[in-house]
Amino acid sequence: MNALVGLEATPAGGVRVLVSSTDIGQGTNTILSQIAAEALGLEYDDVSMAPADTSTVPNSGPTVASRTAMIIGKIVHTAALKMRQTLTESGLLEPSAGREEFLAACQTYRQRFGELKCFSRYEAAPNIFWNDELYRGEAYPAYAWAVYIAEVTVDTNTYSVTIDDFVALQEIGKVLHPVLATGQIEGGVAQGIGFALYEKVVWNDGKMLNNQMTNYIMPTSEDLPPIRVFFEEMPYQYGPYGAKGIGELPMDGPAPAIVNAIVQATGTSFNAIPLLPEDIFRVLTAEPDRPAEDFFSALAAEGSQ
Protein backbone atom coordinates (compact mmCIF):
# COMPACT_ATOMS: atom_id res chain seq x y z
CA MET A 1 0.00 0.00 0.00
CA ASN A 2 1.45 3.33 -1.07
CA ALA A 3 2.99 5.31 1.77
CA LEU A 4 5.46 8.15 1.91
CA VAL A 5 7.28 9.22 5.06
CA GLY A 6 9.57 12.18 5.64
CA LEU A 7 12.13 13.39 8.14
CA GLU A 8 13.37 16.94 8.36
CA ALA A 9 15.98 18.86 10.29
CA THR A 10 14.24 21.64 12.17
CA PRO A 11 15.50 25.22 12.66
CA ALA A 12 15.33 24.55 16.41
CA GLY A 13 18.11 22.01 16.04
CA GLY A 14 16.23 18.72 16.17
CA VAL A 15 14.61 16.33 13.74
CA ARG A 16 10.92 16.11 12.91
CA VAL A 17 9.02 13.07 11.63
CA LEU A 18 6.57 13.81 8.81
CA VAL A 19 3.76 11.25 8.64
CA SER A 20 0.02 11.43 8.26
CA SER A 21 -0.34 8.36 10.47
CA THR A 22 -2.24 9.66 13.45
CA ASP A 23 -1.67 8.94 17.11
CA ILE A 24 -5.10 8.31 18.59
CA GLY A 25 -3.74 6.99 21.84
CA GLN A 26 -1.97 3.92 20.59
CA GLY A 27 1.38 5.61 21.17
CA THR A 28 2.69 5.76 17.62
CA ASN A 29 4.12 9.27 18.07
CA THR A 30 6.27 7.81 20.81
CA ILE A 31 7.47 4.74 18.97
CA LEU A 32 8.06 6.53 15.65
CA SER A 33 10.18 9.09 17.52
CA GLN A 34 12.03 6.25 19.23
CA ILE A 35 12.73 4.56 15.89
CA ALA A 36 13.96 7.79 14.29
CA ALA A 37 16.13 8.62 17.30
CA GLU A 38 17.65 5.15 17.38
CA ALA A 39 18.38 5.08 13.66
CA LEU A 40 19.85 8.59 13.65
CA GLY A 41 21.90 8.09 16.81
CA LEU A 42 19.94 10.78 18.66
CA GLU A 43 18.22 11.13 22.01
CA TYR A 44 14.47 10.58 22.12
CA ASP A 45 13.94 14.28 22.96
CA ASP A 46 15.79 15.39 19.83
CA VAL A 47 12.93 14.05 17.72
CA SER A 48 9.49 15.60 17.41
CA MET A 49 6.40 14.76 15.41
CA ALA A 50 4.92 17.17 12.91
CA PRO A 51 1.16 17.60 13.39
CA ALA A 52 -0.65 15.12 11.14
CA ASP A 53 -1.84 17.88 8.85
CA THR A 54 -1.62 17.06 5.16
CA SER A 55 -0.49 20.60 4.33
CA THR A 56 2.72 19.68 6.17
CA VAL A 57 3.10 15.92 6.00
CA PRO A 58 3.13 13.42 3.13
CA ASN A 59 0.49 10.75 2.70
CA SER A 60 1.72 7.81 4.72
CA GLY A 61 -1.54 5.96 4.19
CA PRO A 62 -4.36 5.15 6.55
CA THR A 63 -3.97 4.68 10.30
CA VAL A 64 -5.49 1.21 10.24
CA ALA A 65 -4.88 -2.49 10.43
CA SER A 66 -2.03 -2.50 12.95
CA ARG A 67 0.22 -1.12 10.23
CA THR A 68 1.76 1.95 11.82
CA ALA A 69 4.48 0.29 13.90
CA MET A 70 5.47 -2.33 11.34
CA ILE A 71 4.99 -0.48 8.04
CA ILE A 72 5.37 3.21 8.87
CA GLY A 73 7.97 2.46 11.53
CA LYS A 74 10.06 0.68 8.93
CA ILE A 75 9.79 3.59 6.47
CA VAL A 76 10.77 6.04 9.23
CA HIS A 77 13.78 3.82 9.76
CA THR A 78 14.79 3.87 6.08
CA ALA A 79 14.16 7.64 5.87
CA ALA A 80 16.48 8.07 8.85
CA LEU A 81 19.20 6.03 7.19
CA LYS A 82 18.75 8.17 4.06
CA MET A 83 19.14 11.30 6.14
CA ARG A 84 22.44 10.13 7.53
CA GLN A 85 23.49 9.06 4.04
CA THR A 86 22.61 12.49 2.61
CA LEU A 87 24.82 14.13 5.19
CA THR A 88 27.73 11.75 4.70
CA GLU A 89 27.54 12.04 0.93
CA SER A 90 27.61 15.81 1.18
CA GLY A 91 30.82 15.49 3.15
CA LEU A 92 29.32 17.04 6.28
CA LEU A 93 29.27 13.92 8.43
CA GLU A 94 31.63 11.05 9.14
CA PRO A 95 29.76 7.74 8.93
CA SER A 96 30.71 6.95 12.53
CA ALA A 97 29.81 10.39 13.90
CA GLY A 98 27.70 10.69 17.03
CA ARG A 99 24.78 12.82 18.14
CA GLU A 100 26.43 16.25 18.43
CA GLU A 101 28.19 15.96 15.08
CA PHE A 102 24.97 14.79 13.45
CA LEU A 103 22.92 17.69 14.81
CA ALA A 104 25.66 20.17 13.83
CA ALA A 105 25.83 18.68 10.33
CA CYS A 106 22.05 19.09 9.98
CA GLN A 107 22.36 22.79 10.71
CA THR A 108 25.29 23.26 8.34
CA TYR A 109 23.31 21.49 5.62
CA ARG A 110 20.31 23.73 6.25
CA GLN A 111 22.44 26.87 6.04
CA ARG A 112 23.98 25.71 2.81
CA PHE A 113 21.00 24.22 1.01
CA GLY A 114 17.97 25.79 2.70
CA GLU A 115 16.41 22.64 4.11
CA LEU A 116 17.18 19.06 4.91
CA LYS A 117 14.25 16.77 4.21
CA CYS A 118 14.48 13.10 3.37
CA PHE A 119 11.62 10.97 2.15
CA SER A 120 11.20 7.25 1.94
CA ARG A 121 8.47 5.25 0.25
CA TYR A 122 6.98 1.90 1.24
CA GLU A 123 8.62 -1.04 -0.42
CA ALA A 124 6.96 -4.39 -0.17
CA ALA A 125 8.89 -7.18 1.45
CA PRO A 126 9.94 -9.93 -1.00
CA ASN A 127 7.06 -12.02 -2.34
CA ILE A 128 4.41 -9.63 -1.07
CA PHE A 129 2.14 -8.27 -3.82
CA TRP A 130 -0.38 -5.52 -3.48
CA ASN A 131 -2.34 -3.81 -6.25
CA ASP A 132 -3.05 -0.20 -5.30
CA GLU A 133 -5.50 0.26 -8.20
CA LEU A 134 -7.67 -2.73 -7.37
CA TYR A 135 -6.85 -2.40 -3.67
CA ARG A 136 -6.33 -6.13 -3.58
CA GLY A 137 -3.52 -8.39 -2.57
CA GLU A 138 -1.40 -8.79 0.47
CA ALA A 139 -1.49 -5.47 2.25
CA TYR A 140 0.72 -6.69 5.06
CA PRO A 141 3.70 -8.96 5.02
CA ALA A 142 3.51 -10.41 8.54
CA TYR A 143 1.15 -10.78 11.44
CA ALA A 144 1.45 -10.99 15.17
CA TRP A 145 0.37 -14.16 16.95
CA ALA A 146 -1.27 -14.62 20.28
CA VAL A 147 -2.80 -17.00 22.79
CA TYR A 148 -5.60 -15.86 25.09
CA ILE A 149 -6.73 -17.73 28.16
CA ALA A 150 -9.84 -16.89 30.14
CA GLU A 151 -10.92 -18.37 33.45
CA VAL A 152 -14.60 -17.77 34.12
CA THR A 153 -17.29 -18.46 36.68
CA VAL A 154 -20.87 -18.84 35.48
CA ASP A 155 -23.40 -18.16 38.21
CA THR A 156 -26.19 -20.68 37.73
CA ASN A 157 -28.62 -18.55 39.73
CA THR A 158 -28.13 -15.22 37.98
CA TYR A 159 -26.67 -16.61 34.72
CA SER A 160 -24.02 -13.92 34.82
CA VAL A 161 -20.41 -14.57 33.92
CA THR A 162 -17.44 -13.33 35.89
CA ILE A 163 -13.98 -13.47 34.40
CA ASP A 164 -11.65 -14.45 37.19
CA ASP A 165 -8.37 -14.29 35.35
CA PHE A 166 -7.19 -13.42 31.88
CA VAL A 167 -3.83 -14.15 30.31
CA ALA A 168 -2.68 -12.73 26.99
CA LEU A 169 0.51 -13.91 25.34
CA GLN A 170 1.57 -12.17 22.13
CA GLU A 171 4.38 -12.62 19.70
CA ILE A 172 4.84 -9.17 18.16
CA GLY A 173 8.35 -9.41 16.76
CA LYS A 174 9.90 -6.80 18.99
CA VAL A 175 8.38 -4.81 21.85
CA LEU A 176 9.29 -1.23 21.02
CA HIS A 177 7.89 0.33 24.18
CA PRO A 178 6.97 -2.09 26.98
CA VAL A 179 4.54 0.21 28.85
CA LEU A 180 2.65 1.27 25.74
CA ALA A 181 2.63 -2.21 24.21
CA THR A 182 1.30 -3.77 27.39
CA GLY A 183 -1.27 -1.01 27.78
CA GLN A 184 -2.50 -1.44 24.25
CA ILE A 185 -3.00 -5.15 24.78
CA GLU A 186 -4.74 -4.65 28.12
CA GLY A 187 -7.05 -2.12 26.51
CA GLY A 188 -7.76 -4.39 23.56
CA VAL A 189 -8.53 -7.29 25.86
CA ALA A 190 -10.89 -5.04 27.84
CA GLN A 191 -12.74 -4.28 24.62
CA GLY A 192 -12.75 -7.97 23.77
CA ILE A 193 -14.32 -8.69 27.15
CA GLY A 194 -16.99 -6.09 26.44
CA PHE A 195 -17.53 -7.71 23.05
CA ALA A 196 -17.97 -11.11 24.71
CA LEU A 197 -20.12 -10.20 27.69
CA TYR A 198 -21.69 -6.75 27.59
CA GLU A 199 -21.78 -4.73 24.41
CA LYS A 200 -24.96 -5.69 22.66
CA VAL A 201 -26.13 -3.50 19.82
CA VAL A 202 -29.90 -3.54 19.46
CA TRP A 203 -31.05 -2.63 15.96
CA ASN A 204 -34.39 -1.34 14.92
CA ASP A 205 -35.08 -0.48 11.33
CA GLY A 206 -31.41 0.13 10.61
CA LYS A 207 -30.93 2.30 13.66
CA MET A 208 -29.18 1.51 16.89
CA LEU A 209 -31.77 1.53 19.66
CA ASN A 210 -29.42 1.56 22.62
CA ASN A 211 -27.10 4.33 21.53
CA GLN A 212 -26.40 5.69 25.00
CA MET A 213 -23.86 4.77 27.62
CA THR A 214 -26.83 4.02 29.90
CA ASN A 215 -28.05 1.14 27.77
CA TYR A 216 -24.99 0.14 25.76
CA ILE A 217 -22.85 -1.28 28.51
CA MET A 218 -19.08 -1.27 28.33
CA PRO A 219 -16.77 -2.55 31.05
CA THR A 220 -16.03 -0.22 33.95
CA SER A 221 -13.14 -0.43 36.37
CA GLU A 222 -15.33 -2.66 38.50
CA ASP A 223 -15.99 -5.26 35.81
CA LEU A 224 -12.60 -6.32 34.57
CA PRO A 225 -10.41 -9.14 35.80
CA PRO A 226 -6.67 -8.75 36.15
CA ILE A 227 -5.37 -8.81 32.58
CA ARG A 228 -1.95 -10.40 32.53
CA VAL A 229 0.13 -9.66 29.46
CA PHE A 230 3.18 -11.56 28.29
CA PHE A 231 5.33 -11.16 25.18
CA GLU A 232 7.31 -13.38 22.89
CA GLU A 233 9.75 -11.75 20.50
CA MET A 234 10.66 -13.30 17.18
CA PRO A 235 12.05 -10.33 15.27
CA TYR A 236 10.54 -9.88 11.83
CA GLN A 237 13.29 -8.86 9.46
CA TYR A 238 11.23 -6.33 7.48
CA GLY A 239 9.81 -4.58 10.54
CA PRO A 240 11.59 -1.74 12.37
CA TYR A 241 14.02 -3.41 14.76
CA GLY A 242 11.94 -6.54 14.19
CA ALA A 243 8.56 -5.11 15.28
CA LYS A 244 5.19 -6.21 13.94
CA GLY A 245 1.74 -4.73 14.57
CA ILE A 246 -0.19 -5.02 17.85
CA GLY A 247 -3.42 -3.07 17.70
CA GLU A 248 -6.21 -5.34 16.60
CA LEU A 249 -5.10 -8.75 17.70
CA PRO A 250 -6.05 -8.31 21.37
CA MET A 251 -9.59 -7.51 20.28
CA ASP A 252 -9.90 -10.61 18.13
CA GLY A 253 -8.96 -13.43 20.45
CA PRO A 254 -10.45 -12.69 23.86
CA ALA A 255 -14.14 -13.17 23.00
CA PRO A 256 -13.60 -16.68 21.58
CA ALA A 257 -11.50 -17.58 24.62
CA ILE A 258 -14.25 -16.38 26.96
CA VAL A 259 -17.01 -18.17 25.05
CA ASN A 260 -14.96 -21.37 25.05
CA ALA A 261 -14.54 -21.06 28.80
CA ILE A 262 -18.30 -20.59 29.20
CA VAL A 263 -18.91 -23.62 26.99
CA GLN A 264 -16.57 -25.65 29.14
CA ALA A 265 -18.17 -24.44 32.35
CA THR A 266 -21.75 -25.07 31.24
CA GLY A 267 -21.33 -27.99 28.88
CA THR A 268 -23.52 -26.12 26.43
CA SER A 269 -22.49 -24.45 23.21
CA PHE A 270 -23.25 -20.84 22.38
CA ASN A 271 -23.25 -19.45 18.89
CA ALA A 272 -23.59 -15.71 19.43
CA ILE A 273 -22.03 -12.94 21.46
CA PRO A 274 -22.33 -10.95 23.61
CA LEU A 275 -23.50 -13.34 26.25
CA LEU A 276 -25.52 -11.29 28.68
CA PRO A 277 -27.18 -13.16 31.56
CA GLU A 278 -30.47 -13.27 29.63
CA ASP A 279 -28.74 -14.86 26.65
CA ILE A 280 -27.17 -17.54 28.81
CA PHE A 281 -30.46 -18.08 30.61
CA ARG A 282 -32.28 -18.51 27.32
CA VAL A 283 -29.86 -21.13 26.04
CA LEU A 284 -29.44 -23.03 29.31
CA THR A 285 -33.17 -23.23 30.03
CA ALA A 286 -34.34 -23.88 26.47
CA GLU A 287 -36.08 -27.19 26.00
CA PRO A 288 -34.58 -29.33 23.26
CA ASP A 289 -37.76 -29.50 21.17
CA ARG A 290 -38.42 -25.82 21.45
CA PRO A 291 -36.34 -23.27 19.56
CA ALA A 292 -34.50 -21.05 21.99
CA GLU A 293 -35.84 -17.81 20.50
CA ASP A 294 -39.39 -18.89 21.19
CA PHE A 295 -38.88 -19.57 24.82
CA PHE A 296 -40.44 -16.37 26.10
CA SER A 297 -43.39 -16.38 23.76
CA ALA A 298 -43.96 -20.04 24.58
CA LEU A 299 -43.85 -19.20 28.25
CA ALA A 300 -46.32 -16.38 27.74
CA ALA A 301 -48.63 -18.70 25.79
CA GLU A 302 -48.49 -21.30 28.55
CA GLY A 303 -49.25 -18.69 31.16
CA SER A 304 -52.35 -17.47 29.35
CA GLN A 305 -53.88 -20.96 29.03
Added chain:
Amino acid sequence: MSETAASRCEVSFTVNGAARTVSVYPMERLLDVLRNSLGLTGAKEGCGEGECGSCSVLLNGELVNSCLVPVLQAQGAELCTIEGLTPDAGLHPVQQAFLTCGGAQCGICTPGMIMATVQLLRRHPTPTLEQVREGLGGNLCRCTGYTRIFHSVFEVAKTEAEKGGTVA
Protein backbone atom coordinates in the same frame (compact mmCIF):
# COMPACT_ATOMS: atom_id res chain seq x y z
CA MET B 1 -29.07 33.51 17.81
CA SER B 2 -31.41 35.83 19.62
CA GLU B 3 -30.21 36.52 23.12
CA THR B 4 -31.89 38.83 25.54
CA ALA B 5 -29.94 40.13 28.48
CA ALA B 6 -32.93 39.47 30.67
CA SER B 7 -32.69 35.73 30.23
CA ARG B 8 -29.16 35.69 31.50
CA CYS B 9 -27.99 35.95 35.06
CA GLU B 10 -24.74 36.40 36.86
CA VAL B 11 -23.21 33.52 38.72
CA SER B 12 -20.11 33.84 40.88
CA PHE B 13 -17.85 31.10 42.07
CA THR B 14 -14.20 30.33 42.64
CA VAL B 15 -12.46 28.34 39.93
CA ASN B 16 -9.02 26.98 40.68
CA GLY B 17 -8.54 29.59 43.37
CA ALA B 18 -9.66 32.61 41.33
CA ALA B 19 -12.99 34.37 41.88
CA ARG B 20 -15.01 34.44 38.67
CA THR B 21 -18.34 35.90 37.70
CA VAL B 22 -19.99 34.72 34.54
CA SER B 23 -23.06 35.89 32.70
CA VAL B 24 -24.94 32.74 31.84
CA TYR B 25 -28.28 31.14 31.24
CA PRO B 26 -29.26 29.60 34.57
CA MET B 27 -29.67 26.09 33.20
CA GLU B 28 -26.45 26.09 31.21
CA ARG B 29 -24.36 23.10 32.05
CA LEU B 30 -21.38 23.81 34.26
CA LEU B 31 -19.29 21.87 31.72
CA ASP B 32 -20.18 24.32 28.94
CA VAL B 33 -19.54 27.34 31.13
CA LEU B 34 -16.12 25.99 32.10
CA ARG B 35 -15.18 25.13 28.56
CA ASN B 36 -16.81 27.90 26.55
CA SER B 37 -17.06 30.91 28.87
CA LEU B 38 -13.92 30.30 30.89
CA GLY B 39 -11.77 28.52 28.32
CA LEU B 40 -11.04 25.64 30.69
CA THR B 41 -11.15 22.83 28.15
CA GLY B 42 -9.56 20.17 30.36
CA ALA B 43 -12.90 18.66 31.35
CA LYS B 44 -14.23 16.75 28.34
CA GLU B 45 -17.68 15.94 27.13
CA GLY B 46 -17.90 12.20 26.57
CA CYS B 47 -21.56 11.32 26.85
CA GLY B 48 -23.24 14.47 28.15
CA GLU B 49 -25.56 12.40 30.30
CA GLY B 50 -23.67 11.56 33.45
CA GLU B 51 -22.43 8.15 32.43
CA CYS B 52 -18.78 8.48 31.52
CA GLY B 53 -17.12 10.85 33.99
CA SER B 54 -14.88 12.53 31.42
CA CYS B 55 -16.36 15.89 32.53
CA SER B 56 -15.48 15.29 36.21
CA VAL B 57 -14.55 18.31 38.31
CA LEU B 58 -14.51 18.94 42.04
CA LEU B 59 -17.34 21.09 43.37
CA ASN B 60 -16.74 22.00 47.00
CA GLY B 61 -14.36 19.05 47.09
CA GLU B 62 -16.92 16.57 45.76
CA LEU B 63 -16.45 14.83 42.44
CA VAL B 64 -19.30 15.78 40.10
CA ASN B 65 -20.13 15.20 36.46
CA SER B 66 -20.11 18.81 35.29
CA CYS B 67 -22.39 17.89 32.38
CA LEU B 68 -25.15 17.26 34.92
CA VAL B 69 -24.68 20.39 37.00
CA PRO B 70 -26.79 23.43 36.06
CA VAL B 71 -24.42 26.35 36.47
CA LEU B 72 -26.75 28.05 38.92
CA GLN B 73 -25.98 25.25 41.32
CA ALA B 74 -22.35 26.36 41.35
CA GLN B 75 -23.23 29.80 42.78
CA GLY B 76 -20.77 30.50 45.59
CA ALA B 77 -19.06 27.15 45.14
CA GLU B 78 -15.41 26.35 45.01
CA LEU B 79 -14.53 24.53 41.82
CA CYS B 80 -11.38 22.68 40.92
CA THR B 81 -10.67 21.46 37.41
CA ILE B 82 -7.69 19.60 35.99
CA GLU B 83 -6.14 22.98 35.15
CA GLY B 84 -6.25 23.93 38.83
CA LEU B 85 -4.52 20.75 39.81
CA THR B 86 -1.57 21.35 37.52
CA PRO B 87 1.19 23.38 39.16
CA ASP B 88 2.85 26.23 37.24
CA ALA B 89 5.91 24.09 36.67
CA GLY B 90 5.89 20.33 36.34
CA LEU B 91 3.00 18.04 37.08
CA HIS B 92 0.75 17.14 39.97
CA PRO B 93 1.87 13.83 41.55
CA VAL B 94 -1.24 12.09 40.19
CA GLN B 95 -0.54 13.40 36.69
CA GLN B 96 3.09 12.29 37.01
CA ALA B 97 2.03 8.80 38.07
CA PHE B 98 -0.34 8.49 35.10
CA LEU B 99 2.53 9.52 32.84
CA THR B 100 5.03 7.15 34.40
CA CYS B 101 2.73 4.14 34.52
CA GLY B 102 1.01 4.57 31.17
CA GLY B 103 -2.36 5.43 32.73
CA ALA B 104 -3.44 7.40 29.67
CA GLN B 105 -3.72 6.45 26.01
CA CYS B 106 -6.04 8.66 23.95
CA GLY B 107 -6.38 10.95 26.96
CA ILE B 108 -10.08 11.71 26.69
CA CYS B 109 -10.92 10.09 30.01
CA THR B 110 -7.71 11.27 31.65
CA PRO B 111 -8.65 14.67 33.14
CA GLY B 112 -11.74 13.14 34.71
CA MET B 113 -9.87 10.03 35.78
CA ILE B 114 -7.24 12.17 37.49
CA MET B 115 -9.88 14.25 39.29
CA ALA B 116 -11.53 11.01 40.44
CA THR B 117 -8.16 9.70 41.61
CA VAL B 118 -7.55 12.87 43.61
CA GLN B 119 -10.85 12.47 45.37
CA LEU B 120 -10.29 8.75 45.89
CA LEU B 121 -6.90 9.36 47.50
CA ARG B 122 -8.28 12.05 49.75
CA ARG B 123 -10.73 9.49 51.06
CA HIS B 124 -8.37 6.54 51.04
CA PRO B 125 -4.72 7.62 51.01
CA THR B 126 -3.59 3.98 50.69
CA PRO B 127 -6.53 2.38 48.92
CA THR B 128 -7.17 -1.30 48.35
CA LEU B 129 -7.78 -2.55 44.81
CA GLU B 130 -11.49 -2.76 45.61
CA GLN B 131 -11.53 0.86 46.75
CA VAL B 132 -9.75 1.91 43.56
CA ARG B 133 -12.17 -0.03 41.38
CA GLU B 134 -15.11 1.52 43.17
CA GLY B 135 -13.63 5.00 43.35
CA LEU B 136 -13.04 5.09 39.60
CA GLY B 137 -16.19 3.14 38.72
CA GLY B 138 -17.93 6.23 37.38
CA ASN B 139 -15.14 7.09 34.98
CA LEU B 140 -15.16 5.06 31.80
CA CYS B 141 -12.01 4.40 29.82
CA ARG B 142 -12.14 2.78 26.41
CA CYS B 143 -8.42 2.49 25.81
CA THR B 144 -6.49 1.23 28.79
CA GLY B 145 -8.51 -1.62 30.24
CA TYR B 146 -7.93 0.28 33.54
CA THR B 147 -4.97 -1.88 34.55
CA ARG B 148 -2.38 0.85 34.05
CA ILE B 149 -4.72 3.35 35.69
CA PHE B 150 -4.80 1.13 38.80
CA HIS B 151 -0.98 0.99 38.68
CA SER B 152 -0.91 4.79 38.48
CA VAL B 153 -3.13 5.14 41.53
CA PHE B 154 -1.05 2.71 43.58
CA GLU B 155 2.14 4.39 42.40
CA VAL B 156 1.05 7.84 43.58
CA ALA B 157 -0.36 6.44 46.83
CA LYS B 158 3.01 4.81 47.49
CA THR B 159 5.17 7.82 46.60
CA GLU B 160 2.98 10.17 48.61
CA ALA B 161 3.02 7.82 51.61
CA GLU B 162 6.81 7.66 51.39
CA LYS B 163 6.93 11.45 51.34
CA GLY B 164 4.65 11.38 54.37
CA GLY B 165 2.12 13.55 52.59
CA THR B 166 -1.31 13.14 51.13
CA VAL B 167 -2.67 14.11 47.76
CA ALA B 168 -4.00 17.58 48.38
